[in-house]
Structure formats: structure tokens, C-alpha cells
Amino acid sequence: MKTITAAELDEKFDNGEDISEYLDWSKASRPNLELKHVDIDLPVWMLRDLDKEAERLGVTRESLMTQWIKERLEASRQSK
Template sequence: MDADELERRFDAGEDMSEFFDWSKATRPNLEAKRVNVDFPTWMVNGMDKEARRLGVTRQALIKMWIAEKLG
């Protein structure tokens, strides 16, 4: 199967797990490093409101936003 066929099947929602050797799969660069950041109260309140709207935690929201900006 070529890359185009793999992409077509993936986009069609097919289960692609049979095409990968999961015993060798890795997740690079997932080491966590704690960082402390102080935010003004109005920002925390705004983040909490948006996190509730999206159904995620404040920490998850911050991670999503930073990943979007850096990605």
C-alpha cells in the first residue's frame, strides 16, 4: 500500500492499526517539566470560563493554547 492509499483509508475512518507495529511505537518528547506562571485574576477567570465551555481543565486549555501557538 502506498502513502496515498493509506491516507485515503485513514480519511475514510478505517481502522489503520493493522498496518503498524505498535511494539516499536514511541512517543518522543513527552517528558514533562513543571513551569510556574502567575496570571492576574481576570485571566484565570477567563481561562476557567473557556475551559468549562470546552469541557476541559484549565491546565489542558493552557496546554492546547500554547501548542496551537507553537505548532
């Protein structure tokens, strides 16, 4: 693995260059990745609004819902 400064790494990343030779993939992890599929029934109007917002943000409906639920849970945790 090659070594460079954080600033050099940031610059290469920002320029869209391949930075994989500077990363130690053996130590990579994805915390809290265990997923569980759930089904949810929503009114059609809500799905339309979710899809509009997801398109506006350039994300999927699922990503938007996940982010909103995460934000709500974090806010709830902080208010306790």
C-alpha cells in the same frame, strides 16, 4: 502487519477507518515526552481570555498555553 500504499493508508485514515493493522506498534515512540508539572499564577482577566480562546479553538487551556509557549521558544531559537 499488512502492507498498503501511502495513498491507500491516507484514504483509510481520512475515511475514519481503523488502520492499526498497517502499523508496527513496536517501533512507535513519543519523542520529548518527559513532562514536568508547573504551577503559574495569572490574573483572572488573563485566565478568562485564555479560556475564551481555548474554547474558540476547541482545545484545553493547558494545550493552548503549551502551544503558545512552544511557538515563542521556537521563534526565539530562530532569531538567534
